[in-house]
Amino acid sequence: MSSQYNNLSENLLQASKHGLQVDHPYGITNIDPISHREKFMRAAAKEETKSKYKVDDYVHNMPAIGGLIEAARKIGDPKPFANTSILMIQHITAEVLGCISVLRSLGCKDLVTVFVGYNVDAEKAYRPDLLDLPEDESRCFILKNSTTESAEQAQGIYSVKRDFTILPKAEDAKMQYDQLDKVMKEKEMTFIQAMRCLCMDTFFKQLTRSSAEGRELIVLEDGGYITPILNQSAINGQTVSDVRKQYFCPLDEETDAKLGSCLKMSDVLKNNKVVGSVEYTRNGYDHDVDTENNCGGKLFIPNMAVAVSFKKTQIEASGVAESCLNAITSAMYSYGMVLKHRDAMVIGSRGNIGRWFIRSLHARLDRRGLDCEEKPKVIGCDIKVGRQQGPNPIPSWQKRDDEPALQDIEEHACFNDFAPERLHDLDLVIGITGGPTPGHETMNRKHLMEWLANGNKDTIFIASGSTKTDEFPDLLAWVNEILENPTINILGKEASVAKLDLKDALSKRSFGARYQFVIKGNTKVQTKNVIFLNNLMPINFLFFGVPTEIIDETLAQLLSVTANLHRQTPRIKNPRVFAIDYDRIASENVYGAKMPEHDIPIPPSVN
Numbered sequence: 001m002s003s004q005y006n007n008l009s010e011n012l013l014q015a016s017k018h019g020l021q022v023d024h025p026y027g028i029t030n031i032d033p034i035s036h037r038e039k040f041m042r043a044a045a046k047e048e049t050k051s052k053y054k055v056d057d058y059v060h061n062m063p064a065i066g067g068l069i070e071a072a073r074k075i076g077d078p079k080p081f082a083n084t085s086i087l088m089i090q091h092i093t094a095e096v097l098g099c100i101s102v103l104r105s106l107g108c109k110d111l112v113t114v115f116v117g118y119n120v121d122a123e124k125a126y127r128p129d130l131l132d133l134p135e136d137e138s139r140c141f142i143l144k145n146s147t148t149e150s151a152e153q154a155q156g157i158y159s160v161k162r163d164f165t166i167l168p169k170a171e172d173a174k175m176q177y178d179q180l181d182k183v184m185k186e187k188e189m190t191f192i193q194a195m196r197c198l199c200m201d202t203f204f205k206q207l208t209r210s211s212a213e214g215r216e217l218i219v220l221e222d223g224g225y226i227t228p229i230l231n232q233s234a235i236n237g238q239t240v241s242d243v244r245k246q247y248f249c250p251l252d253e254e255t256d257a258k259l260g261s262c263l264k265m266s267d268v269l270k271n272n273k274v275v276g277s278v279e280y281t282r283n284g285y286d287h288d289v290d291t292e293n294n295c296g297g298k299l300f301i302p303n304m305a306v307a308v309s310f311k312k313t314q315i316e317a318s319g320v321a322e323s324c325l326n327a328i329t330s331a332m333y334s335y336g337m338v339l340k341h342r343d344a345m346v347i348g349s350r351g352n353i354g355r356w357f358i359r360s361l362h363a364r365l366d367r368r369g370l371d372c373e374e375k376p377k378v379i380g381c382d383i384k385v386g387r388q389q390g391p392n393p394i395p396s397w398q399k400r401d402d403e404p405a406l407q408d409i410e411e412h413a414c415f416n417d418f419a420p421e422r423l424h425d426l427d428l429v430i431g432i433t434g435g436p437t438p439g440h441e442t443m444n445r446k447h448l449m450e451w452l453a454n455g456n457k458d459t460i461f462i463a464s465g466s467t468k469t470d471e472f473p474d475l476l477a478w479v480n481e482i483l484e485n486p487t488i489n490i491l492g493k494e495a496s497v498a499k500l501d502l503k504d505a506l507s508k509r510s511f512g513a514r515y516q517f518v519i520k521g522n523t524k525v526q527t528k529n530v531i532f533l534n535n536l537m538p539i540n541f542l543f544f545g546v547p548t549e550i551i552d553e554t555l556a557q558l559l560s561v562t563a564n565l566h567r568q569t570p571r572i573k574n575p576r577v578f579a580i581d582y583d584r585i586a587s588e589n590v591y592g593a594k595m596p597e598h599d600i601p602i603p604p605s606v607n
Helices: 010-017 033-038 054-061 063-074 094-105 120-131 169-174 177-186 191-212 227-235 240-246 253-259 265-271 282-294 310-334 352-364 420-424 445-454 473-482 548-571
Strands: 084-091 111-116 138-141 143-145 158-160 216-221 274-279 303-305 344-347 378-381 428-431 459-464 488-490 493-503 510-520 525-533 577-579
Touching (some): 063 094, 063 548, 084 094, 084 191, 094 111, 094 120, 094 548, 111 191, 120 138, 143 191, 158 177, 177 191, 191 216, 191 227, 191 253, 216 548, 227 240, 227 265, 227 274, 227 282, 240 253, 240 265, 265 274, 274 548, 303 548, 310 428, 310 510, 310 525, 310 548, 344 352, 420 445, 445 473, 445 488, 445 510, 445 525, 473 525
Parallel strands (some): 084 111, 084 216, 111 138, 303 577, 344 428, 459 525
Antiparallel strands (some): 143 158, 493 510, 510 525
C-alpha cells in the first residue's frame, strides 16, 4: 500500500482504486477551482445584463446584499461610501466577493481586503475574479502557513502569501515583503500575531493614501484584529512608532513621514478622518467590549456590532453549527469512522453556536452503549455554567446565560470540573469559545496526556469552530514541542509521536493532521491517534463556510450597518460599542434589524 494512503480506511481505499463511487456526505470529490467558482454562478447565466466585473456575478445568488443598493436609493443615500476608504478583514468566500461588489456599487473606490484564509482551493478559485477589478481601486492580501503542511510543526509560522497579493504595480514593488517575512519568521508568528502585524501595516498605508485624497476611512472586520489596537493605543497616548514596535510592524519611512511616527495615535485617527469600525463576530465583539471596559467605559472611535443581533445569533448560528458538523462528518468518513458513534464534548456549549451543536449532537449520536442502556453521548463545558443571569433586560429572542441548551446533559464551567473517568470516554472534542480565558481552559496538554495515558478510546478527533486559530493554543504548542523529541514522557510512560497527513482518498485533499502516539506501558504497547481536524483551524472553512442563503442575510446586515455608521457618526458624542437590535442608533435603517423601543444594555463580554 502506498505510504500516502497509510492512514486511510481500507474499504475507501479499495473502493477508489477500483473506480467505485463512494458518496461523501459533503459531495466535494475531485474539486477544482473552476467547478468551485461555478457553484455560485447558477443564477448569473439567467440575467439579461452582463456583469461589469466578475465579482458582480456573485451577487446574483445573494438577494439580501444585492437589495442593499436599492435600499440605499430609497433612503436618499445611494452612494454612502463615495468618499470613504474601507479596510475589510474577512474570510475568503464567494459571499465575501459579493460583498466587495456591493461595496463598490455603494461608492467605495478604495477597498483593501485582508483575507482570513483557511482554504487553498478558495484562494485559487477567487483570485482571478479579484484580479479583474481596477488595480487602483482594490488591494488584497492573505497569509500563508509555511510549516503545517510539513512534519515540522502542528502550528505553523505565518507570513504574507506573495503569489496571492494584489496591488498596483508601483505599490507592489515597494511592498515590504522581505521585511514582513523576516520579522514574522524571526518572531515565529502565530496566525493571530501575523494577522495583527499585517493588518496594522496595511492600515497605516491605506490611511496615508485615503488622507491624501481627502477620504474618510472605516474598518470592517471579522474577529477584532485591530479595533482594540486602535482604541487602546489612542486612549493610552501611544504613538505610531509605539504601535509598530508593539506589533512588530516593520519601519516604513515613507508612510510614517506622512502620518508622523512620533505623532500620537489619537491625533492620527482624528486628523485623518477614521470614522470608526464594524465587527461581525462574537469573538471580536468580546475583544472590543473588553477594550471599552479597560478604557474606562469608552472607546476613541465608535464601533457598531452585528455579532449579537437576532440574525447573527439565532439564524446564522444554526448554519455555522451544521456546516461544522458536515465538515467533521466528511473528515471522519474519509477515515472510515462515523459521527453517530462518537462520545462528544462541546466547549462553549451555552454560546449561540454551541447550543445548536448540543442539540444536533444529542439528536444524531447513538446514545446506546454496548450494554444497550441509554446514556448521554454529549457533554458541555461553558464559562456561563453556574452564573446567574445579570439584572439587565435581554431581548425576548435571546437565551438566558443560566439556561442550558438541553436539560438532560452534563455541563460544567471548566474542563477541570469533569470527573477524569468521564473524559476518558471522549473521542470528539469541539471548541467554539474563541480561546481559553484565565480560570477557564479549553482542552490543554494536561487533559490530552491524561486521555492518552488512561483514555478508553484509541482515536480522538479535535475540531475548532471559532473564527480564529486560537481555540486550543496549548495543544498546538505542546505538539510542536514533542515533535522535536524522539521519545517523550506521558504521565510516566515512555512514548513516541509521528505526524501523518489526514488525506482523503477520493478528493486527495488534506483534512488535517493525525498524530500517532506509541505508548509503552508495563505490560503492553498502545497506539493512539490524535486527529487535529483542519489543523485546528475553523473546521467549517474546510469546505464552503456557511451556506449562502443564510450568510447572505447576516452579511447584508454587516454592510448595512457599515453605511449606518457612516451616517450616524456625527451624532455620536461618546464613542463605545453599539449593537444592532440593542441600540437604536445602531439599528436605524439596518437590514433585518429589530428596532428596540428603547436602548437595551448590550451583552457583556464572556471573557
